[in-house]
Amino acid sequence: MNGGDTLRxxxxxxxxxxxxLIFMFAAPYVLxxxxxxxxxxxxxxxxxxxxxxxxxGFGGILCFGQVAFFGLGAYAYxxxxxxxxxxxxxxxxxxxxxxxxxxLLGYFVFFGRVSDVYLGVITLTVxxxxxxxxxxxxxxxxxxxxxxxxxxxxxxxxxLNLPWDTxxxxxxxxxFYVAMAALILCYVFCGWLVTTHFGRVCVCxxxxxxxxxxxxxxxxxxxxxxxxxxAGIAAIGGALFCNGVGRITPDVFNxxxxxLTIIWVIVGGRGTLIGPIAATFGLFYLTxxxxxxxxxxxxxxxxxxxxxxxxxxxxxxxxxxxxxxxRRRKPRRATRRHRSGRRTEVTKA
Amino acid sequence: xSSKRERREVIVETRNLSMHFGGVRxxxxxxxxxxxxxxRCLIGPNGAGKSTFFKCLTGQLTPSAGDxxxxxxxTTGAEPHEVAGLGVGIKTQVPNxxxxxxxxxxxxxxxxxxxxAKRARALTGETIERLKLGDIRRELVGRLAHGQRQWVELGxxxxxxxxxxxxxxxxxxxxxxxxxxxxxxxxxxxxxxALIVVEHDMQFIRMISQQVTLFHEGRILMEDTMxxxxxxxxxxxxxxxxxx
Numbered sequence: 001m002n003g004g005d006t007l008r009x010x011x012x013x014x015x016x017x018x019x020x021l022i023f024m025f026a027a028p029y030v031l032x033x034x035x036x037x038x039x040x041x042x043x044x045x046x047x048x049x050x051x052x053x054x055x056x057g058f059g060g061i062l063c064f065g066q067v068a069f070f071g072l073g074a075y076a077y078x079x080x081x082x083x084x085x086x087x088x089x090x091x092x093x094x095x096x097x098x099x100x101x102x103x104l105l106g107y108f109v110f111f112g113r114v115s116d117v118y119l120g121v122i123t124l125t126v127x128x129x130x131x132x133x134x135x136x137x138x139x140x141x142x143x144x145x146x147x148x149x150x151x152x153x154x155x156x157x158x159x160l161n162l163p164w165d166t167x168x169x170x171x172x173x174x175x176f177y178v179a180m181a182a183l184i185l186c187y188v189f190c191g192w193l194v195t196t197h198f199g200r201v202c203v204c205x206x207x208x209x210x211x212x213x214x215x216x217x218x219x220x221x222x223x224x225x226x227x228x229x230x231a232g233i234a235a236i237g238g239a240l241f242c243n244g245v246g247r248i249t250p251d252v253f254n255x256x257x258x259x260l261t262i263i264w265v266i267v268g269g270r271g272t273l274i275g276p277i278a279a280t281f282g283l284f285y286l287t288x289x290x291x292x293x294x295x296x297x298x299x300x301x302x303x304x305x306x307x308x309x310x311x312x313x314x315x316x317x318x319x320x321x322x323x324x325x326x327r328r329r330k331p332r333r334a335t336r337r338h339r340s341g342r343r344t345e346v347t348k349a
Numbered sequence: 350x351s352s353k354r355e356r357r358e359v360i361v362e363t364r365n366l367s368m369h370f371g372g373v374r375x376x377x378x379x380x381x382x383x384x385x386x387x388x389r390c391l392i393g394p395n396g397a398g399k400s401t402f403f404k405c406l407t408g409q410l411t412p413s414a415g416d417x418x419x420x421x422x423x424t425t426g427a428e429p430h431e432v433a434g435l436g437v438g439i440k441t442q443v444p445n446x447x448x449x450x451x452x453x454x455x456x457x458x459x460x461x462x463x464x465x466a467k468r469a470r471a472l473t474g475e476t477i478e479r480l481k482l483g484d485i486r487r488e489l490v491g492r493l494a495h496g497q498r499q500w501v502e503l504g505x506x507x508x509x510x511x512x513x514x515x516x517x518x519x520x521x522x523x524x525x526x527x528x529x530x531x532x533x534x535x536x537x538x539x540x541x542x543a544l545i546v547v548e549h550d551m552q553f554i555r556m557i558s559q560q561v562t563l564f565h566e567g568r569i570l571m572e573d574t575m576x577x578x579x580x581x582x583x584x585x586x587x588x589x590x591x592x593x
Contacts, residue, residue: 200457204454204458206449207449208446208448212458213433215433215509216434
């Protein structure tokens with residue numbers, strides 16, 4: 001594929017990235033500090049949703065334990081930042097830890113030809129093992145370097161600092177900028193990845209694994225690749241998350257969070273990247289708003305939303321909107337481009 | 350004729366190949382040779398073992414006993430992608446295509462496996478032209494008719510430029526006209542590649558056949574031209590008899 005083709009395919013990605021950039025620079029002038037701090041957490045969760053959108057929506061791998069890599073990233077960041085007295089390398093440690101663990105787990109799962117359903121079960125189980133394991137680390141004997149793991153109370157995460165000066169911590173607005181920039185970069189990276197040869201092969205494995213193998217692609221390697229990459233992205237989300245919240249606790253690994261990640265992607269739409277990001281922001285604000293009242297139970301509302309989407313909007317918000325727009329634009333296009341038959345082209349934003 | 354074949358290289362060889370499912374001997378000690386640039390049809394009644402034999406060649410099944418050798422390489426128990434990696438194009442019985450992707454993308458994915466970005470693009474265009482898929486190249490394959498999907502799969506096989514092609518029922522579900530076009534395409538491909546074609550459709554086999562291998566109860570019953578097989582008494586009994 002030549003460069004022009006890549007740019008054409010990535011046009012929607014750049015449009016959304018630009019909207020993100022405008023929002024990034026405008027938000028601190030418009031919104032209050034409290035909202036900005038809250039937003040940083042939502043952004044971190046959006047990075048997590050993006051990572052699942054990549055591995056599930058494009059790789060076809062239903063990873064029920066994407067929060068495992070997110071939490072692992074958060075813990076690795078925190079522990080490394082405490083020990084290194086600085087956050088810059090800690091982010092790298094977070095990415096490497098989560099990706100490394102995913103590569104190891106993925107090796108056994110994919111090369112052992114574990115079927116899709118069991119993959120979901122295994123990843124969820126691994127997440128819950130982390131949950132129980134880290135909850136039991138409350139004694140002073142559980143420490144890595146200078147960092148106490150703190151059991152169910154968790155660990156206080158050192159905030160991000162300037163790369164060249166470990167003494168100057170970032171202010172909440174600056175952390176917001178970093179988080180937003182990270183989200184946009186991860187989004188553009190994923191948007192680019194799915195237009196590459198690697199990304200397109202991952203999509204074709206999702207469509208028909210046997211055919212991909214009969215063409216000569218080793219599906220196990222591609223699956224392992226996209227699984228590892230998505231774990232690294234989840235870890236970036238984790239590092240941002242513990243910055244936004246200020247600490248990391250084992251609750252990140254619980255069943256509620258594991259399920260919530262799946263809900264974001266279902267609501268936003270599998271096969272798109274922007275959909276799950278948007279759904280994360282939407283549902284995050286909905287749960288915050290519901291937290292302020294006591295008439296409806298929070299989980300009940302989330303459950304109803306999930307059932308509503310699975311039954312009535314099974315493709316999710318973004319694909320449904322895309323279909324709707326293409327259908328509306330179709331008559332005009334058809335007359336203009338008469339016989340070129342471009343109407344079925346799928347746009348992947 | 351046989352003396353002419355002796356001089357040609359054997360490119361697919363099975364020795365004592367057996368595949369058992371529990372007590373069922375689907376393929377039973379089959380010795381089979383395919384020569385370079387040959388076009389061979391495998392026929393036989395349902396359950397004769399030809400599809401199982403085919404799957405042992407493509408790596409979809411690991412044989413219970415015996416060896417498969419493709420151009421000097423032992424591929425017994427190899428993964429399908431490893432067999433394909435030798436330059437073997439494979440089309441399965443049920444169309445295996447990427448339903449959610451366009452015709453263009455389906456063929457590109459095959460061409461790109463073996464070629465750089467530029468060559469793959471060109472090859473995709475050539476294949477689409479050759480198979481006359483131009484009108485539907487941007488359609489999703491899942492929305493196409495069965496015969497068209499078969500053609501897309503053939504296009505994927507052809508665009509990889511393999512030297513050996515294995516086709517399992519390429520004409521299944523095609524209209525008369527499509528079957529004739531497929532036969533022409535197979536003859537055209539045969540000028541640079543060897544083929545093994547598993548088929549049910551007698552008319553189709555008559556269109557393309559040179560040498561035919563008849564399977565019966567997991568074994569090779571006979572190997573000859575279609576004319577010889579149609580006039581053979583045993584062959585008529587096991588296979589043609591119930592049709593005639």
